[in-house]
Amino acid sequence: MSVEFDRKIHDTLADANLQLAIYTATGRLKEKRIEVTADNVLPDYQELRTQANALKKHAIDNLDHYLEEFERNVEGYGGKVVYCKDATEVSDFVLDLAKRRGSKLIVKSKSMTTEEVDLNERLEHHGLESVETDLGEYILQLAHEKPYHIVAPALHKTRYDVADIFTKELHVARETVPEKLTLIARGVLREKFLKADIGISGANFLIADSGAVAIIENEGNARLTTSAPKIHIAVAGIEKVIPRARDLAVFLKLLARSATGQLLSVYTSFLAGPRRPGEVDGPEEFYVVLLDNGRTKLLPDRSKRESLYCIRCGACLNACPVYRKIGGHSFPWVYSGPIGAIITPQFMGVSHEPALPFASSLCGACGEVCPVKIDIPKVLLELRSDVKKSEAREGQNRVEKLGFRIFAWVMTHPRVYELAGRMAASMAPAGDGKWIKSVPAPMSVGPLKAWLSERDLPPSPSRSFREMWRHR
Amino acid sequence: MGKQVSLFVTCMVDQLFPKVGMAMADVLERLGYGIDFPENQTCCGQPAYNSGYRAEARTVARHFLKTFEASQTIVVPSGSCTAMVTHHFKELFQKEPETLALVHAMEKKVYEFATFLTDVAGVEDVGARMEDVVTFHDGCHALRELGIQSAPRRLLAHVKGLELREMVPAEECCGFGGTFAVKFAELSGAMARTKIEAIVGTGAHTVVSLDPSCLMQIQGALSRAGLNVRTMHLAEVLASR
Numbered sequence: 001m002s003v004e005f006d007r008k009i010h011d012t013l014a015d016a017n018l019q020l021a022i023y024t025a026t027g028r029l030k031e032k033r034i035e036v037t038a039d040n041v042l043p044d045y046q047e048l049r050t051q052a053n054a055l056k057k058h059a060i061d062n063l064d065h066y067l068e069e070f071e072r073n074v075e076g077y078g079g080k081v082v083y084c085k086d087a088t089e090v091s092d093f094v095l096d097l098a099k100r101r102g103s104k105l106i107v108k109s110k111s112m113t114t115e116e117v118d119l120n121e122r123l124e125h126h127g128l129e130s131v132e133t134d135l136g137e138y139i140l141q142l143a144h145e146k147p148y149h150i151v152a153p154a155l156h157k158t159r160y161d162v163a164d165i166f167t168k169e170l171h172v173a174r175e176t177v178p179e180k181l182t183l184i185a186r187g188v189l190r191e192k193f194l195k196a197d198i199g200i201s202g203a204n205f206l207i208a209d210s211g212a213v214a215i216i217e218n219e220g221n222a223r224l225t226t227s228a229p230k231i232h233i234a235v236a237g238i239e240k241v242i243p244r245a246r247d248l249a250v251f252l253k254l255l256a257r258s259a260t261g262q263l264l265s266v267y268t269s270f271l272a273g274p275r276r277p278g279e280v281d282g283p284e285e286f287y288v289v290l291l292d293n294g295r296t297k298l299l300p301d302r303s304k305r306e307s308l309y310c311i312r313c314g315a316c317l318n319a320c321p322v323y324r325k326i327g328g329h330s331f332p333w334v335y336s337g338p339i340g341a342i343i344t345p346q347f348m349g350v351s352h353e354p355a356l357p358f359a360s361s362l363c364g365a366c367g368e369v370c371p372v373k374i375d376i377p378k379v380l381l382e383l384r385s386d387v388k389k390s391e392a393r394e395g396q397n398r399v400e401k402l403g404f405r406i407f408a409w410v411m412t413h414p415r416v417y418e419l420a421g422r423m424a425a426s427m428a429p430a431g432d433g434k435w436i437k438s439v440p441a442p443m444s445v446g447p448l449k450a451w452l453s454e455r456d457l458p459p460s461p462s463r464s465f466r467e468m469w470r471h472r
Numbered sequence: 473m474g475k476q477v478s479l480f481v482t483c484m485v486d487q488l489f490p491k492v493g494m495a496m497a498d499v500l501e502r503l504g505y506g507i508d509f510p511e512n513q514t515c516c517g518q519p520a521y522n523s524g525y526r527a528e529a530r531t532v533a534r535h536f537l538k539t540f541e542a543s544q545t546i547v548v549p550s551g552s553c554t555a556m557v558t559h560h561f562k563e564l565f566q567k568e569p570e571t572l573a574l575v576h577a578m579e580k581k582v583y584e585f586a587t588f589l590t591d592v593a594g595v596e597d598v599g600a601r602m603e604d605v606v607t608f609h610d611g612c613h614a615l616r617e618l619g620i621q622s623a624p625r626r627l628l629a630h631v632k633g634l635e636l637r638e639m640v641p642a643e644e645c646c647g648f649g650g651t652f653a654v655k656f657a658e659l660s661g662a663m664a665r666t667k668i669e670a671i672v673g674t675g676a677h678t679v680v681s682l683d684p685s686c687l688m689q690i691q692g693a694l695s696r697a698g699l700n701v702r703t704m705h706l707a708e709v710l711a712s713r
Contacts, residue, residue: 001655013662023666321645325662359656361649361663362522364616381563384524404520408528411483411514412535421487435695450654454661455692458488465481465490469509472494 001355008330009359018156022327025155026318032261033315033369042257051250053373056309059242063299066208066241067290073211077273079286086293087117090235093289094119094200095126101231103128103197107189109215109222110134111202112312113235113291115147115334119200130200131192133221135185142169148328149336150314151259156327189221199225199283203236204311205251206288209244212272213288216255216265226271232283234271238290239308245270251311254371258313294347304379307342309372316366316376322359332356338366342379350387357383418466425460433459476506478543480536480582482553483515484684492684495711496549496585499600503593512539518556521564522650530564537561537574545592546582549707551614551682554584559617584614586682586706590623597630602712606704607639607676609667609690611683615643624682624706631709639670648689664693671701679703 012018037045059066071081084090098106106128108114120141123130132141136154140147143165147153154162163176166184175181201222203213213234215222226232242251256262275282298305317323317337328336332353333344341356350357357380366376391397410417429439435456439448451457463471477500481493497507517532536557540546548554558579565571589595608628614620628636647653647663654660667690671679679694681687684705691703 009656009659013658321647321663321666322659325659325666355655358524358652359659361612361645361647361652361660363612363645363649365612365643365645368616378563381522381524381560384522385526386524388524388526400523401525404523404525404528407520408517408525408531411517411532414512414514417483417514425487435692437696447651447654450657451692453657454696455664455689456695457692458688461488461490463490465486465493466509466511468490468494469497 002332002353005330005332005353005355005359009326012327012330013325017158018327019325021156021158023324025152026149026324029152029259029261029314029318033258033318036257036261036263042253048250048253049371049373052254052311052371053309055242055247055250056311056372057306060239060299060305060308063238063241066243067238069208070206070211070241070288073208074273074286074288075211077211077286078276079211079273079288082287082289084289084291084293086291087119087122090114090117090289090291091119091122091126094123094198094233095128097231097233097287098123098128098198101197103231105192105196106130106198106200107192107196107225107229108132108137109199109201109217109225110137110153111200111235112147112150112334113202113237114200116293117235117291119235131189131196133189133192133225134217134219135182135221138185138189139165142166146329146334149317150312150339152314156329193224193228196225196229198231198233199227199229200233200235201226203234203240203288204255205248206236206241206290207245207248207270208241210270210272212245212270214248215269215271216252216267217269218260218262218266220267223267223269226269227281227283230283231285231287232271232274233287233289235289235291238292238295239310255311255313258315258369258371298346303382304342304346306374307339307346307379309374310339310343311372312339313371315369315371319365319369321363321365322361326359338376338380339374342374342376342383345383345386350383350390354387354391357387418464421464425464428457428460435459475504476508477545477547477588478540479507479509480513480516480540480546480548480553481509482548482550482684484688485549486513488688489684489705492549492705492707495705496547496707498711499589499598499707500547503589503595503598505593508543510539510543514539516553516556517564518553518560519650521556521560522652526564533561533564534571537571537578540578540581541574544581545588547585547588548582549585549682549705550684551584551611551618551620552685554582555613555617557582584618584620584682586624586627587618587620589627589710596626598627598710600630600710600712601632602709603633604678605635605637605674605676606678606680606709607637607671607674608642609639609646609671609679609681609686610643611681611686612643612645614682620682624680627706627710628680631712634709637674637676639674639676641670644670646686646689648685650685653689660689661693664689665697668693668697668699672699677701678709680706680709682706 120130139154149155205214256265274286323337517529521529561575646667647660687703
């Protein structure tokens with residue numbers, strides 16, 4: 001485990017206020033999801049999950065076909081599709097366009113894909129102003145932080161934190177009432193919308209048969225972002241493509257319910273191409289940036305490519321007992337929680353943070369709530385195996401490897417196993433049947449020390465089961 | 473010859489909690505089952521599998537398959553170890569069709585203890601009596617991989633003198649997770665403490681589960697916190713009279 005990962009976990013666990021904030025907020029989202037997916041509310045919930053999984057599987061299995069269809073249809077409406085390999089290509093495209101059009105101000109609606117490529121930082125580095133307009137994202141931009149959660153980016157901030165940030169960064173009188181804080185943000189952002197040259201959004205779905213991007217949101221800021229400025233750029237991962245508009249009948253029933261516990265989000269927008277003659281609003285130019293950034297590496301891998309089915313609802317984060325303890329910023333990349341634990345090693349390589357796939361008790365709560373039925377625990381297990389293979393190639397972690405080789409040998413030699421068990425029992429401190437609080441210093445190493453750092457150890461029984469069985 | 477079952481007690485019960493195995497045998501015998509204990513048994517291989525060491529897990533899994541090949545029915549006092557055999561062995565032997573055939577035959581013969589009682593033996597009342605207030609902890613693999621939720625509760629409902637008080641949430645992980653418990657000790661401990669709050673909130677004196685590993689984690693944390701709540705495997709409750 002990297003020192004940084006270890007430290008972030010420790011710091012988050014040690015912060016009582018943060019612990020309460022994370023646990024309460026995720027708990028609320030978790031409960032709401034359960035309410036709106038209950039049998040009496042959505043009787044076909046499980047069937048919808050099965051359908052969503054089948055649709056995503058089909059789309060990913062035929063990704064080339066649907067991306068080409070999408071591109072043809074976008075261009076048919078006068079839009080343009082831009083394929084980008086990585087973060088640099090995305091920012092180069094935006095910077096080049098901004099330069100040619102003389103653009104200075106960019107407004108952005110919420111997009112994990114742009115977070116993934118650090119778009120704001122890259123644009124600002126070149127002198128452009130790029131403003132987040134989703135309230136949570138705006139708060140975090142002012143605080144110079146990355147999203148804490150896929151759908152609730154400022155989940156870890158209390159209203160008092162937000163008051164402090166606004167006072168410091170916007171030089172306004174301190175307000176702690178959420179509605180008033182929202183009005184302050186709205187006042188600032190309205191001006192930005194009116195002045196912006198370019199609007200950058202994400203996309204929840206790329207609809208192949210309609211050449212449209214679908215954007216699902218609650219605040220209306222994505223509508224303003226995509227319609228007020230003269231140029232709209234939607235940035236999306238290539239895996240967001242779905243075959244038909246009618247497939248949304250399945251996904252829209254699942255997305256908001258899984259994400260926020262709403263039946264439907266407040267705004268669902270379908271955007272296809274720039275403003276056409278006779279239309280009163282919409283951008284003059286319409287671009288869809290399709291990002292790879294490691295995604296195509298998953299395509300040949302049948303055991304794990306289901307990771308690309310994700311619709312970024314965040315339900316797995318709220319259900320995860322690990323996320324609910326260590327929060328979003330402990331994770332080594334912008335994607336946190338169970339989904340982050342499976343896509344980070346695949347997009348960035350397993351050596352990015354080799355401990356990440358191991359930071360799970362494999363409880364399975366994530367897979368249970370995933371609306372597109374990604375078998376996250378299975379993928380975690382595959383990744384653990386990948387990490388160990390990579391370590392073996394690099395000659396790392398040799399002691400652990402030796403330990404498991406000995407384990408396998410002992411477990412296939414019952415006599416040795418029995419003897420080893422009795423030896424271990426004879427070395428254990430006498431606890432008089434009570435649970436053991438500590439062991440002598442020379443024994444307090446490795447797993448034993450780690451166990452005892454948090455919990456007591458069971459006393460060794462006087463006889464193993466097999467001995468009792470023989471003598472009964 | 474009457475009904476016969478083989479016990480796979482798991483390495484954890486064998487080495488640390490032998491009373492659980494004896495209790496399970498006791499309950500099964502009372503129901504008229506003949507019992508054998510294949511002496512060559514050790515472990516299912518899950519520790520290696522969950523740690524990413526698939527070759528080593530395969531070696532241990534092969535040993536399991538050989539040890540229990542002749543058994544017709546195998547009963548296990550652990551949801552997690554049962555799920556390893558019934559849900560994960562097939563992952564290990566994807567590329568070995570001959571072993572895979574053995575795995576599929578094995579999957580049909582292995583039962584977690586509580587579901588063996590309700591689904592195979594067809595009993596809910598085993599004639600147990602225990603004057604106590606208990607709460608039930610769902611082990612993650614029993615609940616989510618094997619889908620076991622009502623069987624242990626139905627069995628507990630028939631124990632005379634016993635009152636079951638559900639904790640909220642019952643289905644959240646205790647934080648054990650095998651090597652996770654020591655690789656991420658501080659995090660695992662924090663998860664255990666959240667579980668314990670839920671347990672203490674019920675006012676129960678005893679926590680019951682199907683998995684010795686969860687019980688070791690929970691008891692270890694209860695003991696460390698100095699709380700006077702005990703843990704019991706379902707088999708121990710059902711063997712009480």
